[in-house]
Amino acid sequence: MLIIGEKINGTRRRVGRAVRERDAEHIVALAREQVDAGADYLDVNAGTSSDTEAEDLIWLVETVQDAVEVPLCLDSPNGATLGAAARVVERRPMINSISGEPGRLETVLPLAAELGGPVIVVALDDEGIPRTVEDRMRIIAGLVAETRAAGIADERLYIDPLIMAISTGDDAGVTALRTIAEVRATYPDAHVTGGLSNISFGAPARRFLNQAFMVLAIEAGMDSAIMDPSAPGIYPLMMAAEAVLGRDRFCNRYNRAYRAGRLDR
Amino acid sequence: MLIIGEKINGTRRRVGRAVRERDAEHIVALAREQVDAGADYLDVNAGTSSDTEAEDLIWLVETVQDAVEVPLCLDSPNGATLGAAARVVERRPMINSISGEPGRLETVLPLAAELGGPVIVVALDDEGIPRTVEDRMRIIAGLVAETRAAGIADERLYIDPLIMAISTGDDAGVTALRTIAEVRATYPDAHVTGGLSNISFGAPARRFLNQAFMVLAIEAGMDSAIMDPSAPGIYPLMMAAEAVLGRDRFCNRYNRAYRAGRLDR
Secondary structure: OEEEEEEEEOOOHHHHHHHHOOOHHHHHHHHHHHHHOOOOEEEEEOOOOHHHHHHHHHHHHHHHHHHOOOOEEEEOOOHHHHHHHHOOOOOOOEEEEEEEOOOHHHHHHHHHHHHOOOEEEEEEEOOEOOOOHHHHHHHHHHHHHHHHHOOOOHHHEEEEOOOOOHHHOOOHHHHHHHHHHHHHHHOOOOEEOOEHHHHHOOOOOHHHHHHHHHHHHHHHOOOEEEEOOOOOOHHHHHHHHHHHOOOOHHHHHHHHHHHOOOOOO | OEEEEEEEEOOOHHHHHHHHOOOHHHHHHHHHHHHHOOOOEEEEEOOOOHHHHHHHHHHHHHHHHHHOOOOEEEEOOOHHHHHHHHOOOOOOOEEEEEEEOOOHHHHHHHHHHHHOOOEEEEEEEOOEOOOOHHHHHHHHHHHHHHHHHOOOOHHHEEEEOOOOOHHHOOOHHHHHHHHHHHHHHHOOOOEEOOEHHHHHOOOOOHHHHHHHHHHHHHHHOOOEEEEOOOOOOHHHHHHHHHHHOOOOHHHHHHHHHHHOOOOOO
């Protein structure tokens, strides 16, 4: 599982304040916490209005990459912002994201192709949230046709099936799981990721819903997640899911994580 | 999910001592702890040698049923022991278990038929541990033919697919999950149960392996488990699995469990 740490997101009130006030200490703490907990990439999203977003994201990139060694996942709906941030990034970044929403493809796709790193592809277009597995697969097919045409190999794609809150409908989890399985079967060279904690939005005791969904998503074929790896129990459960599914030979990774003290939380 | 509390088992050293010393306080504490955590049945297994097992199990039955209101799951390989314990039981018990092991069927089946309650049917015969899904289904088919011939409706069966430790082989979890799904499809009126914590025997940080396996087993069709409901996180995760699988309308049960303070651990 490739873990993309989700916590440095300016749409969260406390992070938004840290961005506006240039509170590097708070941002660095979030970065270290996630890297210590196992993050492979750190998502950085300024979450601010479009007139300051580019300089805010550049500040975030510089602040985070000065503090930790992992590569970043540049997160903005705006291709120009992503391009500006990409110019100051040290390690080849992941791009979050391409979708069928108006303006995204035109501005983000050429940048992603040029950068040469991983790209998140979200099953969204300009017609609102696609409800069915079929609608999502149709949108994904359109987007993958574009990424292929732009010369981006499927291996670089992290396809996001769109994880919606079960508080919006009892079938939200099952729809996401089925889409994950379909994506896995249809695009065997691509990866599958998604915003794990979306599943529990609006619900109480969110962490158990996130945990249960993650286990099922791993079985369905998800091999990456945009998540908080420092949330209690989530990292050990991720390792455990792979072990009980027979995907961890002799439980070697699980045992190693145990000896490294990573299964204590 | 029907939860069968596993902790009052004399093959565990501390419980075995409590049985020999007639330490009712220890047994009652285990009973209350499991009922408070959500157990629907309590398994009672004396775990002692055959010459004292019947009187030991009778003592356990009387000790536990004086303290808590839930029905018991009488657990012994010996039909005569089960019969003796059944005579002192107040609420209709579950029987653990029928299998194809020598002597089991002949002595336990008539008793189970007579008692009229739920019966655990284990995918075991006299040829050692069946390794494949096919071998297990063949054994189960033979046993279900016997229970049906004895007049036991499938609704009363709790079929145990045999959960083996992943430390004995990387495919142990997947074999159990596939057997669960096959049993669910082949015997739609029967229930599926199993010893959850077997999956993690011999491994470190066992609770995460138990948790991950439980979530996958629920998806595969398991609707009961022989488990420790007081283990941290397992009860909330069980509720969460049903919610994210869309099996908890409007998350009503999850929300109710939250309000009742049952998702705190």
